Amino acid sequence: MNCKKTLVLLAFSLFCVLFFLQCSVMEESAGIFGKVSKIVTSEKDTIKAVRSGFGDISEEEEYYIGRAVAAIILSMYPAYQNDDLTRYVNSVGMAVVYHSDRPETFAGYHFLVLDTEEVNALSAPSGFIFISKGLLKRCRDEEMLGCILAHEVAHVQEKHGLQAIKNARLVDAFTLIGEKAIEKYGPEELAKLTDVFEDALGDIAGKLIERGYDRKYEYEADRLSIEIAARTGYDPKGLIDFLETMRQDSSQGEEKGWFKTHPSAGDRIERAQKEISSLSLIPEKASARTARYEKAVQRLR
Amino acid sequence: MRKPSLLRGIFILFFLLVSILIAKSLVVKIRVTHLRAEPQFYAQSLAVLKAGETVEQLETKEGWIKVKSSQGITGWVHSSAVKPKGLALLASADSLKTDASADEVALAGKGFNKQVEGEYKARNPNISFAMVDKMLRLEISPSSIKTFLAKGKLGEFGREK
Numbered sequence: 505m506n507c508k509k510t511l512v513l514l515a516f517s518l519f520c521v522l523f524f525l526q527c528s529v530m531e532e533s534a535g536i537f538g539k540v541s542k543i544v545t546s547e548k549d550t551i552k553a554v555r556s557g558f559g560d561i562s563e564e565e566e567y568y569i570g571r572a573v574a575a576i577i578l579s580m581y582p583a584y585q586n587d588d589l590t591r592y593v594n595s596v597g598m599a600v601v602y603h604s605d606r607p608e609t610f611a612g613y614h615f616l617v618l619d620t621e622e623v624n625a626l627s628a629p630s631g632f633i634f635i636s637k638g639l640l641k642r643c644r645d646e647e648m649l650g651c652i653l654a655h656e657v658a659h660v661q662e663k664h665g666l667q668a669i670k671n672a673r674l675v676d677a678f679t680l681i682g683e684k685a686i687e688k689y690g691p692e693e694l695a696k697l698t699d700v701f702e703d704a705l706g707d708i709a710g711k712l713i714e715r716g717y718d719r720k721y722e723y724e725a726d727r728l729s730i731e732i733a734a735r736t737g738y739d740p741k742g743l744i745d746f747l748e749t750m751r752q753d754s755s756q757g758e759e760k761g762w763f764k765t766h767p768s769a770g771d772r773i774e775r776a777q778k779e780i781s782s783l784s785l786i787p788e789k790a791s792a793r794t795a796r797y798e799k800a801v802q803r804l805r
Numbered sequence: 806m807r808k809p810s811l812l813r814g815i816f817i818l819f820f821l822l823v824s825i826l827i828a829k830s831l832v833v834k835i836r837v838t839h840l841r842a843e844p845q846f847y848a849q850s851l852a853v854l855k856a857g858e859t860v861e862q863l864e865t866k867e868g869w870i871k872v873k874s875s876q877g878i879t880g881w882v883h884s885s886a887v888k889p890k891g892l893a894l895l896a897s898a899d900s901l902k903t904d905a906s907a908d909e910v911a912l913a914g915k916g917f918n919k920q921v922e923g924e925y926k927a928r929n930p931n932i933s934f935a936m937v938d939k940m941l942r943l944e945i946s947p948s949s950i951k952t953f954l955a956k957g958k959l960g961e962f963g964r965e966k
């Protein structure tokens with residue numbers, strides 16, 4: 505009798521564990537991937553996926569958005585043709601990426617120099633990062649370049665670009681995308697989805713290129729770039745050097761590129777200095793890095 | 806003497822079942838990643854893992870997860886390359902497994918995809934993707950980044966005193 509009772513108790517416990525696991529799994533899906541709730545109603549292709557915000561955009565979708573934003577940027581600025589310099593910028597960029605919290609994206613991070621004297625750096629979702637020739641010329645050393653790229657990587661890491669997409673647009677897109685697994689969209693669905701895609705790109709490009717990110721995102725990217733740069737081994741004061749350069753330029757009446765879109769350099773310097781002073785260990789500059797930086801940018805001077 | 810050993814057997818079976826169910830399945834969410842011998846990008850690659858492949862989580866360490874692949878190879882993946890598999894955690898139920906994979910197929914290829922990009926290109930012939938594709942072709946290998954870090958005294962090489 506006792507044994508029977510134990511068996512019944514065990515069976516009941518097992519049922520409870522299974523029930524708990526199922527609930528926790530569903531909660532986990534919601535917690536990590538935004539508000540995705542999945543309701544299984546029958547055996548095949550009937551999972552209902554309700555997506556509602558930027559956090560619900562898949563890695564692959566983010567990649568296609570990032571590609572198109574990058575294409576828009578490249579339709580405005582040509583690429584600077586210098587393979588050695590491109591390779592060097594990518595190496596600095598990847599050194600920083602390896603020490604970020606999101607080192608892997610759908611197709612990885614890629615860096616490119618834009619052939620413009622404008623002083624600017626931009627990042628498109630999924631890891632397409634651009635730095636202008638004008639800004640590279642203003643960099644003093646690898647520390648400064650590393651900090652600028654870390655700032656852009658932080659924007660990608662925190663998905664600031666995707667957050668520029670109006671939520672109502674995403675809801676439209678998710679409604680259109682629907683519930684069933686479809687291999688290919690029909691002409692009507694495709695046209696509607698492309699309309700939403702174009703509008704979403706407009707939202708991101710408007711923020712990135714014309715208006716600039718909201719203040720809170722710039723401050724967050726500054727704070728994270730200090731963390732990432734220090735983890736990589738770069739002196740995070742490279743960010744202060746960069747912000748000082750910006751402050752000097754803006755006092756001289758420069759109103760192009762970065763300066764017209766970003767919050768005041770003075771305010772950012774103050775915040776960045778506080779962040780740096782709170783670090784337990786501040787890496788120092790290394791002569792080997794400065795030497796290779798000088799060599800890489802030689803042709804720009 | 807018979808009862809306690811039977812009970813012990815049942816308890817062991819029960820805990821085994823629970824531990825199997827708790828084992829966390831992860832799915833690769835990026836195009837390609839590597840199963841690495843150590844929790845470092847430039848560690849030896851033991852296997853290539855493609856989007857949608859499932860691995861089993863064994864332990865975690867500073868952003869890295871030790872996993873076992875479906876081929877039984879054990880190695881490390883970065884946490885940014887995987888996501889929890891969701892319902893397939895209840896791996897004993899075949900019907901649920903079918904549903905989970907259908908769901909992943911649905912979410913993977915749906916939405917803003919290659920087909921939508923094609924339509925966007927057709928509508929905007931002035932926007933060229935050629936340079937974006939060229940940008941994607943340049944990949945610096947993890948071993949080159951390791952050399953770059955070492956020569957510049959960066960990362961773990963900067964901490965060596």
